[in-house]
Amino acid sequence: xxxxxxxxxxxxxxxxxxxxxxxxxxxxxxxxxxxxxxxxxxxxxxxxxxxxxxxxxxxxxxxxxxxxxxxxxxxxxxxxxxxxxxxxxxxxxxxxxxxxxxxxxxxxxxxxxxxxxxxxxxxxxxxxxxxxxxxxxxxxxxxxxxxxxxxxxxxxxxxxxxxxxxxxxxxxxxxxxxxxxxxxxxxxxxxxxxxxxxxxxxxxxxxxxxxxxxxxxxxxxxxxxxxxxxxxxxxxxxxxxxxxxxxxxxxxxxxxxxxxxxxxxxxxxxxxxxxxxxxxxxxxxxxxxxxxxxxxxxxxxxxxxxxxxxxxxxxxxxxxxxxxxxxxxxxxxxxxxxxxxxxxxxxxxxxxxxxxxxxxxxxxxxxxxxxxxxxxxxxxxxxxxxxxxxxxxxxxxxxxxxxxxxxxxxxxxxxxxxxxxxxxxxxxxxxxxxxxxxxxxxxxx
Amino acid sequence: xxxxxxxxxxxxxxxxxxxxxxxxxxxxxxxxxxxxxxxxxxxxxxxxxxxxxxxxxxxxxxxxxxxxxxxxxxxxxxxxxxxxxxxxxxxxxxxxxxxxxxxxxxxxxxxxxxxxxxxxxxxxxxxxxxxxxxxxxxxxxxxxxxxxxxxxxxxxxxxxxxxxxxxxxxxxxxxxxxxxxxxxxxxxxxxxxxxxxxxxxxxxxxxxxxxxxxxxxxxxxxxxxxxxxxxxxxxxxxxxxxxxxxxxxxxxxxxxxxxxxxxxxxxxxxxxxxxxxxxxxxxxxxxxxxxxxxxxxxxxxxxxxxxxxxxxxxxxxxxxxxxxxxxxxxxxxxxxxxxxxxxxxxxxxxxxxxxxxxxxxxxxxxxxxxxxxxxxxxxxxxxxxxxxxxxxxxxxxxxxxxxxxxxxxxxxxxxxxxxxxxxxxxxxxxxxxxxxxxxxxxxxx
Numbered sequence: 001x002x003x004x005x006x007x008x009x010x011x012x013x014x015x016x017x018x019x020x021x022x023x024x025x026x027x028x029x030x031x032x033x034x035x036x037x038x039x040x041x042x043x044x045x046x047x048x049x050x051x052x053x054x055x056x057x058x059x060x061x062x063x064x065x066x067x068x069x070x071x072x073x074x075x076x077x078x079x080x081x082x083x084x085x086x087x088x089x090x091x092x093x094x095x096x097x098x099x100x101x102x103x104x105x106x107x108x109x110x111x112x113x114x115x116x117x118x119x120x121x122x123x124x125x126x127x128x129x130x131x132x133x134x135x136x137x138x139x140x141x142x143x144x145x146x147x148x149x150x151x152x153x154x155x156x157x158x159x160x161x162x163x164x165x166x167x168x169x170x171x172x173x174x175x176x177x178x179x180x181x182x183x184x185x186x187x188x189x190x191x192x193x194x195x196x197x198x199x200x201x202x203x204x205x206x207x208x209x210x211x212x213x214x215x216x217x218x219x220x221x222x223x224x225x226x227x228x229x230x231x232x233x234x235x236x237x238x239x240x241x242x243x244x245x246x247x248x249x250x251x252x253x254x255x256x257x258x259x260x261x262x263x264x265x266x267x268x269x270x271x272x273x274x275x276x277x278x279x280x281x282x283x284x285x286x287x288x289x290x291x292x293x294x295x296x297x298x299x300x301x302x303x304x305x306x307x308x309x310x311x312x313x314x315x316x317x318x319x320x321x322x323x324x325x326x327x328x329x330x331x332x333x334x335x336x337x338x339x340x341x342x343x344x345x346x347x348x349x350x351x352x353x354x355x356x357x358x359x360x361x362x363x364x365x366x367x368x369x370x371x372x373x374x375x376x377x378x379x380x381x382x383x384x385x386x387x388x389x390x391x392x393x394x395x396x397x398x399x400x401x402x403x404x405x406x407x408x409x410x411x412x413x414x415x416x417x418x419x420x421x422x423x424x425x426x427x428x429x430x431x432x433x434x435x436x437x438x439x440x441x442x443x444x445x
Numbered sequence: 446x447x448x449x450x451x452x453x454x455x456x457x458x459x460x461x462x463x464x465x466x467x468x469x470x471x472x473x474x475x476x477x478x479x480x481x482x483x484x485x486x487x488x489x490x491x492x493x494x495x496x497x498x499x500x501x502x503x504x505x506x507x508x509x510x511x512x513x514x515x516x517x518x519x520x521x522x523x524x525x526x527x528x529x530x531x532x533x534x535x536x537x538x539x540x541x542x543x544x545x546x547x548x549x550x551x552x553x554x555x556x557x558x559x560x561x562x563x564x565x566x567x568x569x570x571x572x573x574x575x576x577x578x579x580x581x582x583x584x585x586x587x588x589x590x591x592x593x594x595x596x597x598x599x600x601x602x603x604x605x606x607x608x609x610x611x612x613x614x615x616x617x618x619x620x621x622x623x624x625x626x627x628x629x630x631x632x633x634x635x636x637x638x639x640x641x642x643x644x645x646x647x648x649x650x651x652x653x654x655x656x657x658x659x660x661x662x663x664x665x666x667x668x669x670x671x672x673x674x675x676x677x678x679x680x681x682x683x684x685x686x687x688x689x690x691x692x693x694x695x696x697x698x699x700x701x702x703x704x705x706x707x708x709x710x711x712x713x714x715x716x717x718x719x720x721x722x723x724x725x726x727x728x729x730x731x732x733x734x735x736x737x738x739x740x741x742x743x744x745x746x747x748x749x750x751x752x753x754x755x756x757x758x759x760x761x762x763x764x765x766x767x768x769x770x771x772x773x774x775x776x777x778x779x780x781x782x783x784x785x786x787x788x789x790x791x792x793x794x795x796x797x798x799x800x801x802x803x804x805x806x807x808x809x810x811x812x813x814x815x816x817x818x819x820x821x822x823x824x825x826x827x828x829x830x831x832x833x834x835x836x837x838x839x840x841x842x843x844x845x846x847x848x849x850x851x852x853x854x855x856x857x858x859x860x861x862x863x864x865x866x867x868x869x870x871x872x873x874x875x876x877x878x879x880x881x882x883x884x885x886x887x888x889x890x
Contacts, residue, residue: 001674001676001677001678001682002644002675002676020676020843022641022841039644040598040642040643040644040645058840058841059841060841060842060843094676094843094844095811095812095841095842095843095844096841097839097840097841098813098839098840100840118832119836120832120833120836121638121641121832121833121834121836121837121840122836122837122840124638124639124641124642125641125642125840130642130643133598133600133642133643134598136600136601137598137599137600140599140601141589141593141599144586148586153485153578153579153582154582154585154586155578155581155582155870156581156585156651156668156852156869156870157870157871158651158666158869158870158871158873159604159651159666160653160665160666160873160878161878161879162878162879162880162882172619172620172621173619173620174617174618174619174620174628175617175618175619175620176617176655176665176878176882177655177657177875177882178882179878179882181878181882183619190870190871193566193569194569194870196467196566196569196570197485197569197570197575197578198485198575198578199447199484199485200485204649206601206603206604206651208605210621210622212622220605220621221603221604221605223601229446230447231446231447231465232446233446237446366540367540368543387563387565387566387879387880388565388566388871388879389566391564391565391566391567392566392567394542394543395503395542395543395545395566395567395570396467396503396504396505396540396541396542397505397540398465398505398539398540399539399540407601424601424603425600425601425603425635425639426602426603426635426833428603428605430622433605433606433607433621433624433626434606434607434832434833435607435832437607437621437622437623437624437626
């Protein structure tokens with residue numbers, strides 16, 4: 001197997017090596033050919049003679065050559081391997097690529113989003129796009145690591161469900177033998193059930209929302225970093241846990257991906273300690289006072305309001321992250337715990353990061369009878385929730401709550417991407433499941 | 446938050462503590478009440494006076510009491526905390542449970558599988574059932590850890606797909622706005638695509654099979670521990686990687702879960718090094734010679750054959766695991782690499798563990814034109830596979846292959862469970878998605 005990577009070459013000056021990778025770029029100067037060779041670890045320049053002429057973009061090659069120090073004035077500071085180059089001796093072609101539809105050899109690729117996604121299997125290879133998913137991997141793995149450190153147990157939540165999870169209409173039906181079932185909108189019910197098994201649990205789960213709208217912040221299949229914890233003394237502990245996890249994630253991305261943050265010309269979000277917390281009502285009042293826009297009667301922040309609160313948090317607290325708490329009872333799901341001091345409001349929170357919702361969480365109703373009452377208030381039939389959900393409460397559920405971090409949302413906002421589709425390797429939306437669906441329908445006519 | 450767990454009590458003899466947990470069992474001796482209190486970490490006996498009488502199974506309580514050493518003859522060696530007990534002083538009820546449908550207070554619960562699953566939110570709490578998912582967590586986390594150590598990159602594969610992944614009929618259709626799409630039968634295409642991005646990748650992905658049959662070894666939603674690796678020099682490297690991963694998993698379960706293996710009265714599978722490898726043809730011949738049953742013309746092992754090969758491997762190699770290789774070209778998916786020495790056979794393998802398939806893997810066709818030819822041979826239309834799958838090959842894919850470990854299968858077989866449904870927290874099959882589907886259909890009439 002391949003055991004030499006391009007990033008290893010800086011320590012091999014003067015040695016003859018064989019590297020394997022893709023031709024990222026070729027410049028043909030008649031008797032001399034310059035090739036940028038890419039592998040997962042980096043890019044290196046190879047200087048070859050005429051026999052290298054026939055190589056083209058994305059061809060996969062094994063190149064034998066001598067690692068040389070570059071003259072000082074030719075050092076490329078943008079590349080990890082910018083201080084070296086390879087004097088190519090010979091090569092063997094591993095796989096020939098067909099002609100590319102566009103050049104992916106430059107530092108950035110300038111494509112419209114539809115083209116970027118139409119050629120996803122190609123564009124994902126570009127170092128700047130690939131980098132998004134290195135950051136995403138770090139986020140996921142850091143989440144799991146900190147959850148384990150905090151004593152949470154990981155489990156696998158199912159994604160096929162018999163009842164639309166939260167009573168809403170925005171679910172995808174699945175034809176399941178002779179029945180119709182649904183794709184889970186979240187692992188919510190299952191993580192609550194598992195609290196009565198392991199007390200503190202987490203899961204990284206795919207979830208599905210059939211929202212019939214096309215925005216820059218929604219995809220139909222998303223990944224949730226979900227946690228749920230029992231035996232809480234106060235709902236504040238949930239928010240504190242979310243804060244701890246988030247800080248660890250941001251710190252780790254910052255420590256590990258200096259080069260990628262530089263590539264995206266961005267810093268990780270500024271956070272104050274503790275992350276500021278304001279009630280939704282206060283947030284709406286602040287927006288009114290700052291902008292004159294009066295949304296004080298609304299049960300939630302709108303996208304414009306979320307942006308304004310971000311600016312406010314930066315100015316007032318020097319923080320790009322802020323918790324908004326006490327969402328109205330009417331606006332939150334039926335299992336949300338009402339504030340005993342004011343039952344119109346719930347013990348719930350969202351975290352707004354860089355002007356978008358990253359996290360949602362709160363305490364849940366853990367008393368069986370109260371939960372049944374609330375389900376009825378929401379005009380749902382408790383019978384539809386008995387198995388498996390209400391059963392867990394019938395037989396004893398401690399006070400509990402939890403939160404969910406949207407993986408694509410946080411990836412998008414940490415790197416400052418303008419569309420959530422860029423933060424999913426294979427994003428699904430109303431119009432696309434790899435292929436453009438409308439086109440697919442047409443072609444079948 | 447709760448920060449004292451029952452397993453911590455052995456170091457607290459002579460101290461007054463407050464423990465929080467569920468009433469696992471109560472024995473009422475008039476003036477004295479014996480309670481077994483359970484939390485995630487263990488069970489401890491509490492001895493209380495009459496005021497503890499009203500507590501019942503699954504009630505959640507906080508109990509204040511004194512930790513005491515038990516007299517030697519009363520030590521319960523089966524419990525981690527069997528050398529101590531708590532002299533209960535007072536308690537507060539945290540959550541009241543309703544009357545249980547059956548006793549879950551004993552060491553084992555004797556229920557039929559349907560009842561076990563009808564009351565899943567309750568039965569999952571039983572220490573012996575909960576233990577299955579502690580082992581499952583260890584398997585998943587060990588897989589990820591070893592993959593990372595080997596330089597693989599984790600990614601999130603989508604589960605919604607536009608085309609039935611492998612051309613088969615056993616897919617679930619999803620109504621997706623105005624289109625019909627499908628649930629992925631595996632992350633196969635996506636992990637291959639990602640090889641051209643990160644060279645070595647893995648994913649823990651839910652996958653779906655609409656097999657219209659009810660067996661003890663199939664569920665409709667399962668979890669695959671999937672890996673794929675590029676720049677291989679030989680397909681043997683894939684099998685070697687699978688072997689390395691598997692050994693690490695089994696070793697870790699053995700080291701970490703001595704108590705659970707004892708509870709299930711089982712040892713982890715015996716493995717010889719290297720794991721023996723025989724061609725399918727040889728396996729079929731061996732079965733014929735050992736049993737007289739002639740399935741030598743079959744393209745695969747049947748369940749009886751898999752069992753026989755397990756016995757054979759134990760006797761011949763002192764191994765409960767064995768690789769079966771070189772499955773016939775006709776029987777494997779269209780992307781499987783034919784053996785250049787005999788194109789009727791493929792460079793593929795299954796791992797049979799304790800008489801069942803745990804792993805499937807092999808080398809894939811990485812040449813674009815060969816892959817298109819093969820898709821046609823399988824009577825499929827390459828156009829349906831262009832985006833995103835074939836696109837990855839069009840623009841250069843190195844020699845590659847991979848494998849998938851069935852998470853529920855390996856959990857089931859390591860612990861010697863008799864039905865795969867026991868190895869999934871919320872198993873889905875033809876007849877059940879939490880609720881029994883037929884019953885659900887009836888109740889809607």
